[in-house]
Amino acid sequence: MxxxxxxxxxxxxxxxxxAVAVLGTAPEVLRNGDSDYPYxxxxxxxxxxxxxxxxxxxxxxAARGEHAARSILFCREKNVEREIWEGxxxxxxxxxxxxxxxxxxxxxxxxxxxxxxxADAPSLYYALGSRLDxxxxxxxxxxRARSRSGVTAPQxxxxxxxxxxxxxxxxxxxxxxxxxxxxxxxxxxxxxAMRATRPGLxxxxxxxxxxxxxxxxxxxxxxxxxxxxxxxxxxxxxxxANNRRIVDGDxxxxxxxxxxxxxxxxxxxTYPANGRFSDAQRTLYELVLRAQAAALAxxxxxxxxxxxxxxxxxxxTEGMLDLGLLDAGKVGTLDDAIASRAYAQFYMHGTGHWxxxxxxxxxxxxxxxxxxxxxxxxxxxxxxxVEPGIYVRPGEGVPERFWDIGIRIEDDVxxxxxxxxxxxxxxxxxxxEIEALMRETR
Numbered sequence: 001m002x003x004x005x006x007x008x009x010x011x012x013x014x015x016x017x018x019a020v021a022v023l024g025t026a027p028e029v030l031r032n033g034d035s036d037y038p039y040x041x042x043x044x045x046x047x048x049x050x051x052x053x054x055x056x057x058x059x060x061x062a063a064r065g066e067h068a069a070r071s072i073l074f075c076r077e078k079n080v081e082r083e084i085w086e087g088x089x090x091x092x093x094x095x096x097x098x099x100x101x102x103x104x105x106x107x108x109x110x111x112x113x114x115x116x117x118x119a120d121a122p123s124l125y126y127a128l129g130s131r132l133d134x135x136x137x138x139x140x141x142x143x144r145a146r147s148r149s150g151v152t153a154p155q156x157x158x159x160x161x162x163x164x165x166x167x168x169x170x171x172x173x174x175x176x177x178x179x180x181x182x183x184x185x186x187x188x189x190x191x192x193a194m195r196a197t198r199p200g201l202x203x204x205x206x207x208x209x210x211x212x213x214x215x216x217x218x219x220x221x222x223x224x225x226x227x228x229x230x231x232x233x234x235x236x237x238x239x240x241a242n243n244r245r246i247v248d249g250d251x252x253x254x255x256x257x258x259x260x261x262x263x264x265x266x267x268x269x270t271y272p273a274n275g276r277f278s279d280a281q282r283t284l285y286e287l288v289l290r291a292q293a294a295a296l297a298x299x300x301x302x303x304x305x306x307x308x309x310x311x312x313x314x315x316x317t318e319g320m321l322d323l324g325l326l327d328a329g330k331v332g333t334l335d336d337a338i339a340s341r342a343y344a345q346f347y348m349h350g351t352g353h354w355x356x357x358x359x360x361x362x363x364x365x366x367x368x369x370x371x372x373x374x375x376x377x378x379x380x381x382x383x384x385x386v387e388p389g390i391y392v393r394p395g396e397g398v399p400e401r402f403w404d405i406g407i408r409i410e411d412d413v414x415x416x417x418x419x420x421x422x423x424x425x426x427x428x429x430x431x432x433e434i435e436a437l438m439r440e441t442r
Contacts, residue, residue: 002099003172003174006172007048009069012069021060021160023048024045024057025045025051025053025054025055026042039054043168043357046262046357047164047168051073052262053095055075056074057110058073059114061117071101072103072117073092073096074106074107074110075092075104077106092104111139115146118140118154120151123157124136125157126157128159161362168361170381170382179423182260183265183267185217185218185258185260186424190256190427191426191428193209194434195437199250199274200245202244203233203242203245203252204243214258219259222257227256230247234252234404235391235392235404235405237348237391249274250273251273255410264358264361265355266359267410269429270408270409271434272434272435275438277431280401284392284407288316291316292409295308298311299413299415301415301417305384309351309352317337317338317342320346346391352384352413354383354384380415380416381414382414383423384412385413387408389406411425
């Protein structure tokens with residue numbers, strides 16, 4: 001059974017009795033000429049409605065007294081002629097029936113009907129500060145124009161998206177199943193890329209292997225532009241060109257995942273283009289792998305989110321000192337190096353982020369209900385990435401054998417009652433496993 005009606009009910013229960021919430025989906029965006037970018041719905045809208053067509057609005061009215069709560073969809077009308085050119089449209093009747101809304105109307109009736117829906121509502125919830133502001137002002141003015149007949153407009157407005165952010169932070173069973181499937185598809189795509197990699201190929205040829213596996217497995221999109229970074233490019237955190245020819249002796253860093261039915265996977269793997277890690281590559285790779293293991297062990301319900309990063313940083317910094325990347329004579333002890341962030345020369349990003357409908361998903365990382373706003377406690381149902389790395393650029397005092405090595409290892413994780421569940425285990429990760437997989441294809 002689809003969870004959208006239950007989510008709408010949860011939101012309605014948090015609203016003031018009789019209040020109205022309004023949420024629109026994303027617009028279509030022109031790419032060039034008369035061609036649009038492939039359409040992708042707004043995540044908040046889809047979370048509540050499960051409806052993926054553009055030009056749509058969802059209106060929720062909270063129960064008050066004898067009046068039951070209502071969910072109302074406004075969407076494109078059925079238009080057989082347009083369907084010849086653009087494909088299937090639900091239309092209001094079919095959308096109401098298929099998606100479980102209480103009412104549905106053509107999008108062209110939205111402005112006229114909102115004056116009636118907002119009449120005598122005590123408050124309005126919507127995305128404050130968005131492109132909807134101007135339209136809301138017109139709706140409220142239309143309600144106020146009827147004040148002589150005793151009608152009142154909403155007296156307060158509330159930011160809707162913050163409420164939805166907190167709801168989306170805890171995944172339900174439907175979401176977990178989709179994310180697990182997206183993780184499996186993405187893991188298989190990474191394995192496919194490893195099998196295909198040879199020195200002499202271009203990075204974009206490996207990117208094509210990822211895209212092939214995503215689509216052949218039913219995923220609709222890459223969750224974000226795929227990073228395929230070889231050699232020194234792996235030291236560029238958001239590298240995107242994917243146009244270098246891979247050289248024998250390179251490591252290849254791939255940061256990529258698919259989007260399946262609105263939910264993202266996000267995996268990073270780093271592996272040798274020729275199938276065997278060099279001694280220097282293996283040394284740094286196993287350091288990052290130990291850091292990830294420590295970070296995963298820190299995922300325990302009730303512990304702060306920041307404990308994940310702290311665990312990874314401690315392992316990485318100790319390794320940097322042991323390997324001479326950091327000079328103890330200059331940075332001091334392990335604790336000194338952590339306190340001064342000396343490690344940031346080689347590890348400059350956080351160890352993860354929330355994951356869900358968006359790759360960098362919504363939800364606060366700090367508990368803003370407390371005065372000092374500490375890192376929020378982990379809870380079962382949270383989904384996040386764990387992605388330590390190390391990036392060694394040439395520099396004075398940096399051991400030359402490590403120059404231009406960039407390594408990141410990233411998995412998607414669900415917080416459980418007992419600790420965590422890795423959703424991306426299909427992507428090879430251990431040194432022996434990676435080398436064996438690549439050896440089989442040569």
